[in-house]
Amino acid sequence: MWALCLATLFITGCDSNSPTPEPTTTYNKIAEGQTESNVFKVKVYSTESELTTGYNPLHVAVYDAAGKRVEEAGISFMPLMDMMTMKHATPFENPASEKVAEGYFSGAVVFTMPSGEMGAWSLTVSVTANGQTDTVTLPITVQEPATSRLKSFVSATDGTRYYVAYLQPQQPKIGVNDLEVAVYKMNTMMDFPAATDLTMELDPEMPSMGHGSPNNQNPTHTSNGHYKGKVNFTMTGLWYLNLTLNDASGQAGQLYFEVNF
Ligand SMILES: [Cu+2]
Numbered sequence: 001m002w003a004l005c006l007a008t009l010f011i012t013g014c015d016s017n018s019p020t021p022e023p024t025t026t027y028n029k030i031a032e033g034q035t036e037s038n039v040f041k042v043k044v045y046s047t048e049s050e051l052t053t054g055y056n057p058l059h060v061a062v063y064d065a066a067g068k069r070v071e072e073a074g075i076s077f078m079p080l081m082d083m084m085t086m087k088h089a090t091p092f093e094n095p096a097s098e099k100v101a102e103g104y105f106s107g108a109v110v111f112t113m114p115s116g117e118m119g120a121w122s123l124t125v126s127v128t129a130n131g132q133t134d135t136v137t138l139p140i141t142v143q144e145p146a147t148s149r150l151k152s153f154v155s156a157t158d159g160t161r162y163y164v165a166y167l168q169p170q171q172p173k174i175g176v177n178d179l180e181v182a183v184y185k186m187n188t189m190m191d192f193p194a195a196t197d198l199t200m201e202l203d204p205e206m207p208s209m210g211h212g213s214p215n216n217q218n219p220t221h222t223s224n225g226h227y228k229g230k231v232n233f234t235m236t237g238l239w240y241l242n243l244t245l246n247d248a249s250g251q252a253g254q255l256y257f258e259v260n261f
Contacts, residue, residue, distance in 0.1 A: 027059055027104075031123065035134035040064060040127045042136050045104070051142045053111050054149030055165035055182055059104035060095065062127050073129035074098055075105045083119035088112075091163060091184035091192035093224060110165050110184065110192075112152070114144040147260070153245075153253035161186040162195060162245070164255060167226070172233060172261045179219055179231040181243070181257075194225025198252070203242040204231055205256075219243075236261055 027045035034041055041063040046056060058077075062070040075095045081088050090112045095105035115121050124137045149166040168180035179202065183195040200219045205212050211234075219229030233239060240256040 030058070031138035031140050033136045033138050035127060035136040037134050038065065039132050039134035040070065040129070040136075041067075042125050042127060042138070044123065044125065044138060044140075051109075051111060051140060052145040052149065053114050053142060054145065055108060055110050055167050057106060057108045058123075059106050060125060061104055062129065064130065069100075069103060070127070070129045071100045071103075072098055073105065073127050075107065075128075076126045077107060077109060078124040078126070079109045079111070079121065080124065081113065081119045081121050086189070088189040089192060091165075091182075091194070091225075110150070110163065110182065111142045112150065112163055113142070115140075115142045147258050149257070151255040151257065153255055155247065155252040157247055157249040157252050160252075162253065163192070164243070164245070166257045169231070169259070172259050174233055174236060176215060176230050176232045179217075179229045179241070180226060181219060182224070182226045183245070184225055196221055196223075196225055197247065198227070199246045200227055200229070201244040201246075202229055202231065203244070204233070205240045205242055206235070206237060207240055208238060233259075233261075 027047060028049050030044045030046050030051060032043040043061040045059040060075055062073055064070055077092045077094055079090045079092055091110040093108040095107040121140050121142050122137050123140050124135060126133065126135045151164045152161060154161050163184045165182045167182060169177040183198060184192045185195045186192055202216050202218050203212060204216060213232045213234045215232045217230035219227035222228050231241060238258065238260045241259060242256045244254050245252045
């Protein structure tokens with residue numbers, strides 16, 4: 001029966017309580033649970049097979065008590081790591097729209113460290129819909145990716161800790177690629193606002209050959225701490241994307257992301 005259900009899942013969906021067909025986009029379910037007062041059921045999906053340290057787009061499906069998909073809701077996230085002696089949050093982006101897109105409310109969480117013996121992550125999702133608010137806290141697991149997609153530094157100008165997440169390119173190619181990073185400040189252990197007022201210099205480098213590339217474009221701020229620019233890969237191999245971050249008083253820090261293709 002289960003095998004049959006799996007086989008038909010892609011065609012019809014298994015949840016006979018739900019009149020809305022399951023979405024066709026291939027998302028992987030990361031967690032699900034019933035809200036505390038049983039008002040909603042919440043399912044959290046990723047485009048990846050697992051959550052990793054760095055920037056993770058998350059897609060949330062919400063169902064009402066009758067099993068019907070909720071298409072209009074205010075959704076807010078609260079990611080939290082419990083490290084026994086202390087707890088801390090991490091940067092996140094709540095779904096910007098209160099209306100579903102293809103069945104989902106989409107936001108993101110930027111995990112600053114992997115799950116492990118040091119601590120355990122949970123994601124609290126608060127849903128306001130149909131005049132009711134209810135909340136669920138879901139245990140989640142975060143893995144460290146093979147190539148680091150999150151860097152951190154302490155600003156040389158004012159001592160603020162920054163986190164810089166790599167977003168694009170996900171599929172690097174020879175030639176000019178869209179480059180995107182997102183930057184957050186750590187105000188407190190629980191407050192990680194987007195850093196929106198930095199300037200950046202990009203200097204790609206092929207460490208094995210000692211050359212860079214022409215026709216790059218420094219990332220500039222677009223919105224919510226996201227910075228977009230262009231990176232030109234003149235050949236395949238291992239590249240370092242060297243980034244210098246400056247605030248109003250000067251150079252705050254330097255870091256690099258590895259891209260190997
Ligand atoms: Cu931690």
